[in-house]
Amino acid sequence: MFSLLNFNSAKKLFFQIPFRKLSTNFTPVRLAYASYESTAPPSEQDPAAxxxxxxxxxxxxxxxxxxxxxxxxxxRKIIAVDARNHGDSPHAQEHTYVHLALDLEELVKQLKLTKVAVLGHSMGGRAAMYFALKYPNLVDKLIVVDISPVVRYADMKSIGRLFNVLQSLELPKNVTMSVARNQTDQQLSRYVMDKGLRNFLLTNLVQTLDGSYHWRINISALKANFDDICGFPPTNSLNFQGPVLFMSGANSDLIQNSDHDRILKLFPKAEFVSIEGTGHWLHSEKPKEFLDHTVKFLNKNDKL
Structure with missing residues (x-):
C-alpha cells in the first residue's frame, strides 16, 4: 500500500526504472523562468549564468x-527554470531527458548566452547531466544534486499509484487557497502518510478563474513518461570534460560509492561531496552547508 511508504522510500523509488522509449517529436518548449541579476550592464568578465x-x-x-x-x-546571473509539464512552463506529451536537454538548449539560445553553469536536483540533475553530455560546448560547470546516471531496477507500482491518487482526488471549488489545501490534504492523507510529501505535492494546487482548482503539473504526461523519468538515455561515447560536482545526502543512497566509476567515465573531472545528516532534500535540510560547497565550487577558477 502506498500509504505505508514514508517519504524517503518514495523518493528512492522515483529513480530506479530504466530508460525505455524515445519519442520522435523533438520540438523544444520555451521554459518559464525567473532571473536574479544585477541592474549593471553585463560585462565580458562576468562569470557564466x-x-x-x-x-x-x-x-x-x-x-x-x-x-x-x-x-x-x-x-552570476541566476536563471531558475520550470521544466516542461511543471510550474508555468508549457505542457507537452513528451517528457524524456532528451527533450528536457533540448529545452535547456533552446533557453540558452533564447537568452543569447554563450555558456552556462547548470545545477540540477533529482530529475533536474539528470536533465542537467544529459544537457552537459549532449551540448558540452554550452556548459561551464555542472552541479548534480542527489542523483546519478546509474539506473537501478525496482518495483514502481507504489510510485505509479501516486499519479492515480492525484487524478482521483475531488478538488474543491470556490473556496480560499488555505481551505482548498486543507480539504485536499485530508484526502491525500488517506493514501500518503508523510506530511512533507503531501505539502510538497500541494504546492502544485492552483485556482482557475472560475474558482475551481487543478494540478498545474501535467499528471497524464508525467505518468505516461514515468519509465523515462526514472531512467537515463544511452550515452554511447558522450562525455563532459568540464568541472562537475556531485552533491549527495549521507542518508540517501541515490549516489553510491559503486556509482563513481561509471560517473567518472562520463564526467572525468567529477568531485563528490556528501553532507551528513541529510537525505534527498539536502539543499533544504542543510542549506548553509549546501551553499558553502556549491558556492565554493562555482567560484573556483577552473581551467577548462
Missing amino acids: LVVNHGIFGSKSNWNSLCKVYHEKTR
Whole structure:
C-alpha cells in the first residue's frame, strides 16, 4: 500500500526504472523562468549564468531563497527554470531527458548566452547531466544534486499509484487557497502518510478563474513518461570534460560509492561531496552547508 511508504522510500523509488522509449517529436518548449541579476550592464568578465533545474513535482519557486544567495555570492546571473509539464512552463506529451536537454538548449539560445553553469536536483540533475553530455560546448560547470546516471531496477507500482491518487482526488471549488489545501490534504492523507510529501505535492494546487482548482503539473504526461523519468538515455561515447560536482545526502543512497566509476567515465573531472545528516532534500535540510560547497565550487577558477 502506498500509504505505508514514508517519504524517503518514495523518493528512492522515483529513480530506479530504466530508460525505455524515445519519442520522435523533438520540438523544444520555451521554459518559464525567473532571473536574479544585477541592474549593471553585463560585462565580458562576468562569470557564466547559472541555470537551476528542480526535480519532479517541483518548480522554480522551490529554489527562490537559494537563487538569491547564489546571485549575491557568485556574481552570476541566476536563471531558475520550470521544466516542461511543471510550474508555468508549457505542457507537452513528451517528457524524456532528451527533450528536457533540448529545452535547456533552446533557453540558452533564447537568452543569447554563450555558456552556462547548470545545477540540477533529482530529475533536474539528470536533465542537467544529459544537457552537459549532449551540448558540452554550452556548459561551464555542472552541479548534480542527489542523483546519478546509474539506473537501478525496482518495483514502481507504489510510485505509479501516486499519479492515480492525484487524478482521483475531488478538488474543491470556490473556496480560499488555505481551505482548498486543507480539504485536499485530508484526502491525500488517506493514501500518503508523510506530511512533507503531501505539502510538497500541494504546492502544485492552483485556482482557475472560475474558482475551481487543478494540478498545474501535467499528471497524464508525467505518468505516461514515468519509465523515462526514472531512467537515463544511452550515452554511447558522450562525455563532459568540464568541472562537475556531485552533491549527495549521507542518508540517501541515490549516489553510491559503486556509482563513481561509471560517473567518472562520463564526467572525468567529477568531485563528490556528501553532507551528513541529510537525505534527498539536502539543499533544504542543510542549506548553509549546501551553499558553502556549491558556492565554493562555482567560484573556483577552473581551467577548462
